[in-house]
Amino acid sequence: MDFTLSEEHLMAQQMVRDFAQKEIAPTIKDWDRRHETNPAVLPRMAELGILGINIPVRYGGQGFDYITLALVCEELERVDTSLRVIMSVHMGLNSMALLQWGTEEQKQRFLVPQARGEKYAAYALTEPDAGSDPVRLRSTARREGDVYILNGEKMWISLATKAHNILVFAKTDPHAEPAHKGITAFMITRDMKGVTTGDIHGKLGVRAGSTGWIAMQDVEVPVENRIGEEGEGFYIAMSCLDNGRYTVGAGAVGLIRACLEDSVRYANERVTFGQKIGHHQLIKQKIAYMQQWYDAARLLVLRAGWMKNMGQRNTRETAVAKWFATDMSVKAALEAVQIHGAYGFSDEYDVERYLRNAKGAVIYEGSSEIQQLIQADYALGYRKDRPLRCELPAYDPEFWQNEG
Amino acid sequence: MHVVVVTKNTPDTAATVTVKGDGTIDWGDSLVVNPWDEYAITEAVLLKEAHSGKATVLTVGTDEHQEALKHGLAIGCDQAIRVWDGALDGCDSLGYAEAVAAAIRKLGDVDLVIFGRELADIATDQHVYQVARKLGWTMLGYVAKIQALDVAARSITVNRLTEYGTQTVRSTLPAVISVVKDINEPKYPTFIGIRKAAKAEIPVWSAADLGLDAAALQPRTQQLRYQELPKREGTVEIIEGATAQEKAAKLIDRLIEEKVL
Amino acid sequence: MSQGVLVWVEQFKGKPQAASWEALGQARTLAGGGPVTAAVFGQGVEAVAQEAIRRGADRVLVADDATLADYRFEPFVALLAQIVREHQPAIVLAAATIAGREVLAGAAAEIGAGLLTDVTDLSLEGGKLQAVRPVLGGKVLSVEAITGDGPQFATLRPRAFPAPEPDPSRSGEIVAVAPVLAEDAIASKVEAMQEVTGTISLTDATIIVSGGRGVGGPEGFDPVRELAEALGGAVGASRAAVDAGWIPYEHQVGQTGKVVSPDLYIAAGISGAIQHQAGMRTAKVIVAINKDPEAPIFKLARYGIVGDLFEVLPALTAEVRKRLG
Numbered sequence: 003m004d005f006t007l008s009e010e011h012l013m014a015q016q017m018v019r020d021f022a023q024k025e026i027a028p029t030i031k032d033w034d035r036r037h038e039t040n041p042a043v044l045p046r047m048a049e050l051g052i053l054g055i056n057i058p059v060r061y062g063g064q065g066f067d068y069i070t071l072a073l074v075c076e077e078l079e080r081v082d083t084s085l086r087v088i089m090s091v092h093m094g095l096n097s098m099a100l101l102q103w104g105t106e107e108q109k110q111r112f113l114v115p116q117a118r119g120e121k122y123a124a125y126a127l128t129e130p131d132a133g134s135d136p137v138r139l140r141s142t143a144r145r146e147g148d149v150y151i152l153n154g155e156k157m158w159i160s161l162a163t164k165a166h167n168i169l170v171f172a173k174t175d176p177h178a179e180p181a182h183k184g185i186t187a188f189m190i191t192r193d194m195k196g197v198t199t200g201d202i203h204g205k206l207g208v209r210a211g212s213t214g215w216i217a218m219q220d221v222e223v224p225v226e227n228r229i230g231e232e233g234e235g236f237y238i239a240m241s242c243l244d245n246g247r248y249t250v251g252a253g254a255v256g257l258i259r260a261c262l263e264d265s266v267r268y269a270n271e272r273v274t275f276g277q278k279i280g281h282h283q284l285i286k287q288k289i290a291y292m293q294q295w296y297d298a299a300r301l302l303v304l305r306a307g308w309m310k311n312m313g314q315r316n317t318r319e320t321a322v323a324k325w326f327a328t329d330m331s332v333k334a335a336l337e338a339v340q341i342h343g344a345y346g347f348s349d350e351y352d353v354e355r356y357l358r359n360a361k362g363a364v365i366y367e368g369s370s371e372i373q374q375l376i377q378a379d380y381a382l383g384y385r386k387d388r389p390l391r392c393e394l395p396a397y398d399p400e401f402w403q404n405e406g
Numbered sequence: 407m408h409v410v411v412v413t414k415n416t417p418d419t420a421a422t423v424t425v426k427g428d429g430t431i432d433w434g435d436s437l438v439v440n441p442w443d444e445y446a447i448t449e450a451v452l453l454k455e456a457h458s459g460k461a462t463v464l465t466v467g468t469d470e471h472q473e474a475l476k477h478g479l480a481i482g483c484d485q486a487i488r489v490w491d492g493a494l495d496g497c498d499s500l501g502y503a504e505a506v507a508a509a510i511r512k513l514g515d516v517d518l519v520i521f522g523r524e525l526a527d528i529a530t531d532q533h534v535y536q537v538a539r540k541l542g543w544t545m546l547g548y549v550a551k552i553q554a555l556d557v558a559a560r561s562i563t564v565n566r567l568t569e570y571g572t573q574t575v576r577s578t579l580p581a582v583i584s585v586v587k588d589i590n591e592p593k594y595p596t597f598i599g600i601r602k603a604a605k606a607e608i609p610v611w612s613a614a615d616l617g618l619d620a621a622a623l624q625p626r627t628q629q630l631r632y633q634e635l636p637k638r639e640g641t642v643e644i645i646e647g648a649t650a651q652e653k654a655a656k657l658i659d660r661l662i663e664e665k666v667l
Numbered sequence: 668m669s670q671g672v673l674v675w676v677e678q679f680k681g682k683p684q685a686a687s688w689e690a691l692g693q694a695r696t697l698a699g700g701g702p703v704t705a706a707v708f709g710q711g712v713e714a715v716a717q718e719a720i721r722r723g724a725d726r727v728l729v730a731d732d733a734t735l736a737d738y739r740f741e742p743f744v745a746l747l748a749q750i751v752r753e754h755q756p757a758i759v760l761a762a763a764t765i766a767g768r769e770v771l772a773g774a775a776a777e778i779g780a781g782l783l784t785d786v787t788d789l790s791l792e793g794g795k796l797q798a799v800r801p802v803l804g805g806k807v808l809s810v811e812a813i814t815g816d817g818p819q820f821a822t823l824r825p826r827a828f829p830a831p832e833p834d835p836s837r838s839g840e841i842v843a844v845a846p847v848l849a850e851d852a853i854a855s856k857v858e859a860m861q862e863v864t865g866t867i868s869l870t871d872a873t874i875i876v877s878g879g880r881g882v883g884g885p886e887g888f889d890p891v892r893e894l895a896e897a898l899g900g901a902v903g904a905s906r907a908a909v910d911a912g913w914i915p916y917e918h919q920v921g922q923t924g925k926v927v928s929p930d931l932y933i934a935a936g937i938s939g940a941i942q943h944q945a946g947m948r949t950a951k952v953i954v955a956i957n958k959d960p961e962a963p964i965f966k967l968a969r970y971g972i973v974g975d976l977f978e979v980l981p982a983l984t985a986e987v988r989k990r991l992g
Contacts (some may be wrong), residue, residue, distance in 0.1 A: 008604065009476075009603075009604040010600055010601055010604045013476070013480055013595060013600040013603065013604065014597060014600055016595075017480075017594050017595045017597075017600065020594060021594055050594060050596075051596065051597045051598075055597065064597035064598065065597075065601070066597060066601075271941055271945065272941065350942070403601065417803060419803055419806070423803050423806045423807050425807055429810075431803075431807060433803065498781065499772075499782065500775070500776060500779065500781075503776060527802060527803055528802050528809070529784075529785060529800065529801065529802045529803075530784040530785065530800075531768055531772070531784070532768065532771075532772035532775070532782050532784045533772075534772075535740070535744075535768070535769045535772035535773045535776070536772050536773070536775070536776035538740065538773065539744060539772075539773045539776035539777055540776060543854075544740065544741060544854045544855045545740040545741070545769065545773065546740070546855065547740070547765065547769055548765055563858065567765075568738070568765050568766070569679075569684075569764060569765060570679045570860070570862060571860055571861050571862035572860070572861040573737070573738075573857060573859070573860050573861075574857070574858040574859040574860070574861070575739070575855050575856065575857050575858065576855065576856050576858050577854050577855035577856070578854045578855075581854075624815075625781075625814065625815075626779070626780060626781030626782075626813060626814060626815030627781040627782065627783060627811055627812065627813055627814060627815075628811065628812050628813075628814045629809060629810075629811050630797070630810045630811060630812055631809075631810050632802075632807050632808065632809055632810070633799075633807070633808045633810060634807065634808070635801075635806070635807065635808060635951075642955070642965050642966070642968045642969060642970065642971045643969065643970050643971070644960075644965075644970075644971045644972070644973060645970055645971065645972050649982075650974060650975075650978040650979050650981075650982040651982045651985070651986070653972050653974065653979065653982070654979065654982035654983045654985070654986045655986050657954065657970055657972060657983065657986075658983070658986045658987060658990055660970055661931065661952065661954070661970075662990075664931075664951075664952050664969075665787060665824075665826060665827045666826075666873075666874070666930040666931040666951055666952045667826060667874075667898070667931065667987075667991065
């Protein structure tokens with residue numbers, strides 16, 4: 003079992019680290035304080051090719067593998083969660099869905115510009131009344147000739163007001179039995195008539211991130227924009243989560259690292275009772291746990307990435323990585339604030355932002371409670387993975403790196 | 407147009423350095439690309455793009471410097487070359503300059519050689535000027551901006567920073583320049599460049615390949631040992647005096663002794 | 668003469684580079700009774716040659732020519748190398764200014780001589796130059812020596828050595844020398860010289876004067892700025908002063924501002940909280956000026972003055988202008 007990362011992995015990781023530390027870190031606290039999104043972020047990530055990192059070159063991407071995606075997410079979230087959220091929705095939930103489920107024509111029309119960073123992408127499953135229970139969603143899609151008419155409201159959608167292409171889920175058959183078989187997936191664009199969007203403010207965390215709502219009023223969506231088949235939407239939505247969760251878990255690893263590194267630095271500076279606090283045992287304990295959580299969370303995420311590279315179904319492994327990494331990131335942030343004492347309680351240091359950001363990740367992309375049910379059901383044999391009509395392609399360097 | 411950027415890895419100056427009992431140092435072995443070379447490498451890539459030319463990244467050193475070459479490739483240089491030979495071990499700036507000049511001559515079609523302002527670790531730039539002298543080319547140091555580069559007309563115009571102001575100088579090509587931070591914003595490696603760098607097989611040229619003779623590589627200087635900076639006394643020296651003027655005078659005395667003024 | 672020391676004296680528009688006199692002073696020490704020769708290149712530099720004699724040169728070789736009016740690498744290097752070949756000094760020195768480093772390095776390459784750059788200490792051990800140089804970001808000193816035969820070259824860090832006072836009673840020989848390269852043999856042409864004094868960036872500055880809560884208001888930064896200007900340094904500030912709106916954020920030194928590592932950091936009216944310390948503690952010499960003798964900054968500083976910064980800073984500025992010109 004070879005645990006070494008390749009030269010490409012390490013160089014790509016270093017490049018994103020340098021970008022995030024040099025260009026975003028210096029002002030992120032200001033943007034977060036103001037609950038505003040730094041407008042420079044998306045275009046820069048686009049320009050540097052980060053928005054297409056693991057999409058094949060022939061589809062406009064950079065041709066790196068799924069493990070590289072995890073490393074990139076770790077580095078982005080080390081600086082701020084809002085950066086990683088971009089990758090979660092643009093890449094994990096939307097672009098990778100096109101890679102897995104899109105027709106060749108849809109890949110050319112949507113995936114290529116997204117991978118090039120010419121268009122931004124988002125994912126709209128959640129509604130005001132449907133979060134953990136997505137089957138409850140109420141958006142409808144009525145077939146009329148060669149269009150579908152979409153109505154409904156989506157909420158808590160990252161990049162709602164910024165994305166060009168949005169993957170939405172609506173019921174083509176509101177009376178289906180079982181209900182989940184009535185859901186269909188569509189790619190809409192924000193400039194379609196009847197689409198309105200708005201920002202949501204007042205979040206506890208990820209304040210520099212763009213989160214909003216999308217309202218669809220008799221939106222005409224051409225048949226060519228339907229992703230997959232009618233009634234396949236739920237399976238598509240769930241398979242998207244395999245990739246969204248992957249980025250969330252990977253990002254949480256970066257958040258744990260942020261807590262650990264900041265705490266180590268502070269512990270080597272702050273003096274109480276005549277010595278640096280790193281010499282006090284209770285501080286050592288907190289740091290030890292953070293190190294353990296980082297090591298374990300990272301390995302879980304990388305294992306999931308390896309399975310994706312191999313083309314192996316990884317729903318359970320990705321879910322457990324997300325659950326563990328995000329839960330531990332909250333704990334790490336709590337400990338980091340504690341280590342910083344009163345300074346941790348003020349925004350003079352970054353640790354309070356880590357804590358507020360960490361809390362979101364245990365709620366979205368499958369709350370920790372949902373994750374526990376998932377793991378138990380796999381273990382108990384109540385849940386088994388059935389093959390999907392379309393699987394996420396394994397990483398094939400030849401296919402990914404060449405123009406084709 | 408062919409531009410060559412010369413680089414190497416240096417110890418990370420952010421590292422903690424300890425002087426050991428035997429006069430050698432321990433810095434934790436973390437190497438980075440010489441910070442000034444980031445600007446040089448970026449400038450080489452910008453120039454080759456603007457002039458549809460070629461950029462080569464060159465180092466003289468052991469495979470410890472392979473990273474610096476890969477970094478150059480990842481930023482966008484077209485090829486990398488390493489010069490090394492046991493005969494070069496322990497050579498000083500003159501031997502180094504001989505080797506670089508020989509490599510430039512071997513490449514044959516070089517229009518411009520770019521260095522970073524100085525080496526951050528050994529805090530010297532003499533090798534830069536000595537390469538220029540060995541080649542017999544114009545040397546333009548501390549370049550803050552390349553105003554114009556006309557490869558066909560064999561002309562380059564630069565702004566050089568000096569203590570007295572900014573000097574605009576025009577010279578024929580080929581030339582050697584060193585660059586300062588003002589010249590550009592260092593580029594990040596591109597992902598395509600990273601892939602290319604990871605796959606690159608970098609040739610190594612020996613002293614024989616370059617026709618270097620041992621006499622030319624004989625060092626004329628020697629590093630004897632390292633020593634600690636003069637120890638900082640634990641307590642502060644409070645400057646006393648009857649008036650502010652008296653205290654000020656005494657403080658200036660101390661600061662001049664400390665060689666910080 | 669295969670004895671004696673040659674010093675390349677730099678000048679700009681007929682005004683000598685002060686650091687060159689420091690090299691001349693060292694030349695006298697190292698010459699050990701042998702002759703000290705200065706070399707001056709430029710146009711209309713008679714006064715510089717005279718000053719060199721007052722500062723200790725026994726003889727000045729003056730190349731006064733249009734081709735040397737502006738500094739350029741090729742003619743200056745060719746000429747110095749020629750002079751060294753002809754006169755065979757045991758040692759060749761210059762101040763480690765931009766031009767000094769270039770010219771001596773180029774000449775040493777042409778001669779095939781050893782060179783030590785930017786030294787802060789220089790001595791002779793068994794006839795060979797030995798020097799101390801700060802390396803690795805100034806964290807450690809390297810002791811180096813010339814080993815080869817023939818002329819030994821070194822450039823001296825400006826302000827690291829004392830400059831001899833001018834002695835008007837001294838006399839010496841001024842000898843005209845001709846440049847080596849004709850104008851049409853010189854590839855580079857100077858098109859313009861923009862004499863500009865820009866503001867020095869905090870992270871590049873070797874000297875920083877910072878103000879904190881103690882300056883009391885935006886006007887309180889005036890004495891800070893004046894001292895910084897007199898020292899050729901940059902202006903810094905603590906977070907308290909920036910948050911209070913007395914000075915823009917780009918001057919902030921500390922955890923959430925810039926991390927600096929100057930040779931000299933003067934903290935005026937700054938208490939020295941841990942966040943500020945994190946931004947400046949690697950400064951080579953820290954000077955604290957504060958009314959409060961218990962301020963934490965005094966534990967970090969090498970030198971301190973307990974007093975009113977509005978009295979102490981102007982006094983320092985006056986003293987600096989008097990001593991260092």
